[in-house]
Amino acid sequence: MKTVRCSIIGFGAIGQGVAEVLLMKKEYLENMGLDVRVIAVVDSKGATLSPEGVNLADCLARKREKGTVALEKITGLEVIKSIDHELVIETTPTNIETGGAGLQNMLAAFEKGLDVVTSNKGPLTLNYRDLVETAKAAGSKFRFEATVGGSMPVINFAKEVLAGNNIRSVKGILNGTCNYILTRMLEERASYTDILAESMELGIAETDPTYDVEGIDTACKLVILANAIFGLDTTYGDVDVTGITKITPEALEMAYENGHVIKLIGEVSRDRIHVAPRLVPINHPLAVGGTLNVASLDTELAGEITVTGRGAGSVETASAILSDLVSIYREQ
Amino acid sequence: MKTVRCSIIGFGAIGQGVAEVLLMKKEYLENMGLDVRVIAVVDSKGATLSPEGVNLADCLARKREKGTVALEKITGLEVIKSIDHELVIETTPTNIETGGAGLQNMLAAFEKGLDVVTSNKGPLTLNYRDLVETAKAAGSKFRFEATVGGSMPVINFAKEVLAGNNIRSVKGILNGTCNYILTRMLEERASYTDILAESMELGIAETDPTYDVEGIDTACKLVILANAIFGLDTTYGDVDVTGITKITPEALEMAYENGHVIKLIGEVSRDRIHVAPRLVPINHPLAVGGTLNVASLDTELAGEITVTGRGAGSVETASAILSDLVSIYREQ
Numbered sequence: 001m002k003t004v005r006c007s008i009i010g011f012g013a014i015g016q017g018v019a020e021v022l023l024m025k026k027e028y029l030e031n032m033g034l035d036v037r038v039i040a041v042v043d044s045k046g047a048t049l050s051p052e053g054v055n056l057a058d059c060l061a062r063k064r065e066k067g068t069v070a071l072e073k074i075t076g077l078e079v080i081k082s083i084d085h086e087l088v089i090e091t092t093p094t095n096i097e098t099g100g101a102g103l104q105n106m107l108a109a110f111e112k113g114l115d116v117v118t119s120n121k122g123p124l125t126l127n128y129r130d131l132v133e134t135a136k137a138a139g140s141k142f143r144f145e146a147t148v149g150g151s152m153p154v155i156n157f158a159k160e161v162l163a164g165n166n167i168r169s170v171k172g173i174l175n176g177t178c179n180y181i182l183t184r185m186l187e188e189r190a191s192y193t194d195i196l197a198e199s200m201e202l203g204i205a206e207t208d209p210t211y212d213v214e215g216i217d218t219a220c221k222l223v224i225l226a227n228a229i230f231g232l233d234t235t236y237g238d239v240d241v242t243g244i245t246k247i248t249p250e251a252l253e254m255a256y257e258n259g260h261v262i263k264l265i266g267e268v269s270r271d272r273i274h275v276a277p278r279l280v281p282i283n284h285p286l287a288v289g290g291t292l293n294v295a296s297l298d299t300e301l302a303g304e305i306t307v308t309g310r311g312a313g314s315v316e317t318a319s320a321i322l323s324d325l326v327s328i329y330r331e332q
Numbered sequence: 333m334k335t336v337r338c339s340i341i342g343f344g345a346i347g348q349g350v351a352e353v354l355l356m357k358k359e360y361l362e363n364m365g366l367d368v369r370v371i372a373v374v375d376s377k378g379a380t381l382s383p384e385g386v387n388l389a390d391c392l393a394r395k396r397e398k399g400t401v402a403l404e405k406i407t408g409l410e411v412i413k414s415i416d417h418e419l420v421i422e423t424t425p426t427n428i429e430t431g432g433a434g435l436q437n438m439l440a441a442f443e444k445g446l447d448v449v450t451s452n453k454g455p456l457t458l459n460y461r462d463l464v465e466t467a468k469a470a471g472s473k474f475r476f477e478a479t480v481g482g483s484m485p486v487i488n489f490a491k492e493v494l495a496g497n498n499i500r501s502v503k504g505i506l507n508g509t510c511n512y513i514l515t516r517m518l519e520e521r522a523s524y525t526d527i528l529a530e531s532m533e534l535g536i537a538e539t540d541p542t543y544d545v546e547g548i549d550t551a552c553k554l555v556i557l558a559n560a561i562f563g564l565d566t567t568y569g570d571v572d573v574t575g576i577t578k579i580t581p582e583a584l585e586m587a588y589e590n591g592h593v594i595k596l597i598g599e600v601s602r603d604r605i606h607v608a609p610r611l612v613p614i615n616h617p618l619a620v621g622g623t624l625n626v627a628s629l630d631t632e633l634a635g636e637i638t639v640t641g642r643g644a645g646s647v648e649t650a651s652a653i654l655s656d657l658v659s660i661y662r663e664q
Contacts, residue, residue, distance in 0.1 A: 021633060025496060151634030153493040160492055161485040163658040164357060165651050183615075282614070283515075285624070285640040289615040301353060301651035302483030308617040308638040319497050319633035326495040 005085035009076035010092035017314030046070025119146035143324035151316035152309030169269035172295035214243035240274035337417035341408035342424035349646030378402025422450035451478035475656035483648035484641030501601035504627035546575035
């Protein structure tokens with residue numbers, strides 16, 4: 001049995017999803033020869049620590065009841081620097097202005113030779129090259145499937161399953177909120193404003209939806225794909241971005257009568273990275289509805305290969321983190 | 333540089349596709365540290381042999397001009413047994429009655445400790461357990477992504493990318509000919525017989541289309557998925573099969589008016605394996621048109637994850653063989 005000691009840094013929806021998934025999959029991981037032991041769970045107020053492994057069910061209950069897991073006053077950065085373990089699961093909130101705490105946490109982890117699995121887009125959008133090179137120099141593993149498309153696998157899919165197959169471009173719907181709004185506007189012949197209000201009530205759109213509806217979230221994900229799949233060195237500023245706020249129900253209806261839907265499509269190739277509303281034929285694999293995400297990879301040998309899945313959700317995103325963890329530590 | 337000596341046994345459309353892909357990707361493979369050298373190309377009449385590596389362009393030209401690569405009178409089985417190499421690329425035709433030459437070839441390869449990558453469904457449909465256990469006992473690698481869905485990855489996708497994610501069922505469209513016929517019947521409001529005739533003219537349906545339209549091909553692929561993904565020990569006889577020959581344009585149209593398409597869906601779970609025409613909502617990820625294949629995996633943690641791609645084509649299928657080859661031999 002291989003013991004993997006890990007910290008969960010950031011205990012919002014995704015960090016809690018990771019805790020739930022590790023509880024659910026304990027036996028499965030043990031059958032695979034992995035004893036995954038969480039030695040620290042950290043949120044913005046402090047941490048629960050135990051070198052033998054914290055009780056994750058207690059952490060989840062405490063977070064629900066008190067709004068924090070904090071039993072001790074220690075930050076994520078201090079945990080990374082001072083406590084022996086192998087893997088940092090970095091699930092602090094995305095900040096695309098500065099990289100936020102996540103950037104410091106990841107760099108500190110690599111400096112200590114720890115592995116990192118993350119769902120945090122900020123640091124990867126701003127400092128991809130730095131992070132990858134620091135990880136490589138330290139011999140650390142660095143995986144981030146959960147940053148793009150939640151449970152819809154695209155990075156590992158491109159790099160592993162399509163090994164040997166040159167990828168010319170990736171295009172897709174990478175934001176479930178925008179997809180939901182456009183799908184509902186067409187179904188209900190309703191205005192952007194009305195459906196946005198509905199989405200907020202349902203918790204599908206955030207209170208401040210700018211990040212989603214202006215295409216910024218999609219752009220960040222494209223930057224990660226550009227760097228991870230195409231080996232580019234891009235940042236957010238390299239992306240042409242148009243959001244969905246100007247789309248009318250009339251435009252959606254006219255497109256539909258001509259056999260098309262309008263979707264917010266992000267596309268990345270070696271030459272260009274852009275996000276904009278585009279027409280998609282109704283029976284094309286990219287034409288998926290609701291909050292689904294989809295990515296279509298144009299490959300040299302196999303034509304278009306498309307993956308569809310749930311782009312959000314705490315357990316869904318945590319499942320991508322679990323797959324990354326298993327890929328790093330299971331016996332080959 | 334790691335030298336991988338391989339034989340191509342079977343030089344029909346897929347074997348030729350493998351030769352083309354190896355020619356195209358020579359530099360790519362070398363950059364990855366792999367010198368892939370084909371020491372034998374075999375068809376039903378004989379073989380071209382060279383311990384230093386045959387000239388694949390010459391083999392392709394000879395096959396086109398003379399209908400065979402045979403320069404020497406030797407069978408695939410004899411090549412496997414008598415010539416030193418590491419990998420057998422088995423692309424002989426599928427025979428689901430006896431397993432055909434493929435079954436003997438694979439077993440002989442494993443007995444010599446050779447690795448096998450194949451597109452041949454027959455042996456896997458009839459003798460999966462035997463093959464996997466013989467390979468394991470010999471320490472041989474055995475990969476067969478190309479047997480299901482051509483270039484649409486599903487086996488490696490389930491086993492690698494979704495590592496840690498329990499899969500409850502797989503359902504999908506695994507036969508491009510049936511999908512083409514049903515798509516065209518709806519588009520043209522034409523009868524099964526008329527569109528079948530069109531498909532034959534276009535080379536999309538075989539002269540004897542039974543294997544496709546009766547659902548047999550789909551059933552074979554489900555057997556492989558059942559064994560590879562769910563660890564079952566099933567054969568063709570365990571599948572309930574209904575084909576598409578009784579579907580009328582009226583049924584398709586009525587379904588469409590109610591927001592559905594009719595597709596030949598194969599579904600496998602631990603409890604049941606079956607193939608039958610089923611209704612699929614128009615904006616569901618399974619509702620893809622033309623000759624596309626699609627597979628939807630119902631996962632415990634991430635809900636449904638769907639993959640779509642070209643299910644046939646020699647280069648497309650060869651690309652799946654290439655991915656398997658790279659997965660076996662590249663440095664981890």
